[in-house]
Amino acid sequence: MALKCSRCSQPGEAPPAHRVPFTPEAKAKVLGSICASCWKEWEQMEVKVINEYRLNFMDPQHRDMLQRSCLEFLQLDA
Numbered sequence: 001m002a003l004k005c006s007r008c009s010q011p012g013e014a015p016p017a018h019r020v021p022f023t024p025e026a027k028a029k030v031l032g033s034i035c036a037s038c039w040k041e042w043e044q045m046e047v048k049v050i051n052e053y054r055l056n057f058m059d060p061q062h063r064d065m066l067q068r069s070c071l072e073f074l075q076l077d078a
């Protein structure tokens with residue numbers, strides 16, 4: 001699905017839905033406004049965030065924190 005990315009203002013494709021492991025609401029935001037290349041930037045940042053805070057995907061609080069970091073990074077948290 002083509003879109004105009006709200007972060008880089010470039011036309012692009014949405015990231016693959018299965019790569020966005022968030023709540024339905026946050027996932028819809030990402031898939032509706034973020035291009036695949038900005039998502040790739042986040043995936044690189046995500047590794048750093050996970051390592052820095054030693055996040056564990058099994059922990060709902062950690063997943064929530066990761067999701068918030070992501071929305072902030074992608075400027076979707078307004």
Ligand SMILES: [Zn+2]
Pocket residue numbers: 005006007008009010012034035036037038039
């Ligand atoms: Zn973008």
